[in-house]
Amino acid sequence: MTLAVDGTEHTVDVDTRTTLLDALRERLGVTSVKKGCDHGQCGACTVLLDGRRHLTCLSLAVAHDGAEVTTASGLGEDDELHPVQQAFLDHDGYQCGYCTPGQVCSAVGALDELKEGHPSHVTEELEGEAEPTEEELRERMSGNLCRCGAYAGILAAVRQAAGEQEVAS
Template sequence: MKSAHFTDVSLRVDGTDHTVHVDNRITLLDLLREHLGVTVPKKGCDHGQCGSCTVLLDGRRATTCLTFAVANDGAEVQTAAGLGDQDQLHPVAQAFLEHDGFQCGYCTPGQICSAVGMLDEVKAGSPSHVSDDLKDTAELTDAEIRERMSGNLCRCAAYPNIVDAIQKAAR
């Protein structure tokens, strides 16, 4: 039954097209998890503070708990699971594996998506709060990585290994 409070939302998630009839108030995170069974993005704080729900939304990192699904009709969503394939991990995921960039793993999908998005931002020349020169973002220091990844929390405190993994992937 159609209702003024429900809308059809079409998304491409990890290469697969979906159309779902959802309540206009549902977040992208809840649509992914509850309606599509895509449980890779995690529900941590549900307030946009922890980054566990981070995905790449039309190529840019986004916290899905803070965005309405209807606002992203027609969007391309890429989760950490959609970044590589069974034969070849994405370079960031491979670096996380090689550098122990995770412990319990709960935040890892969001960390990986955020790292991929962050590295794309660096390539595009986007400065961060700690950038010394807003016109020169060529050097990706540990401080730059920590600042750019500050929206992703790790309760296990694997931060040194996460920074090392991102440095490796950046090379």
């Protein structure tokens, strides 16, 4: 099967039972995707799959032959950080850093969903672009857990990336 990971196409042989997470980590050596719970509950394995956030531990690799996978490592361009990555640095949206790649990919996906007008459970108006309120951002990021409890920094980073908050001085 083939996968385009962070802009590089890879051909890999995998067993039909191999998860996308294991194909990325064990077969392709992509370590920015983390294995947390292996049950789809923590979000550490979140990537952008064909532009949408996706839990790789719940997907069989063979189901995504030809897909484009973007990890947190593949977000920036020309040695510049993606705005979400920069916001995580600006607001210390990490402690141990284990969940950070999944948090960053989830934030990018969540902000794209907002721009595209996809409602969440807390969205008041179902038509048009949802506002990036604190409640809205918390709901959209709720599938990503941080064992260190860096949620204040994570939320501040996502708000900054959404354009709602300036960099703290």
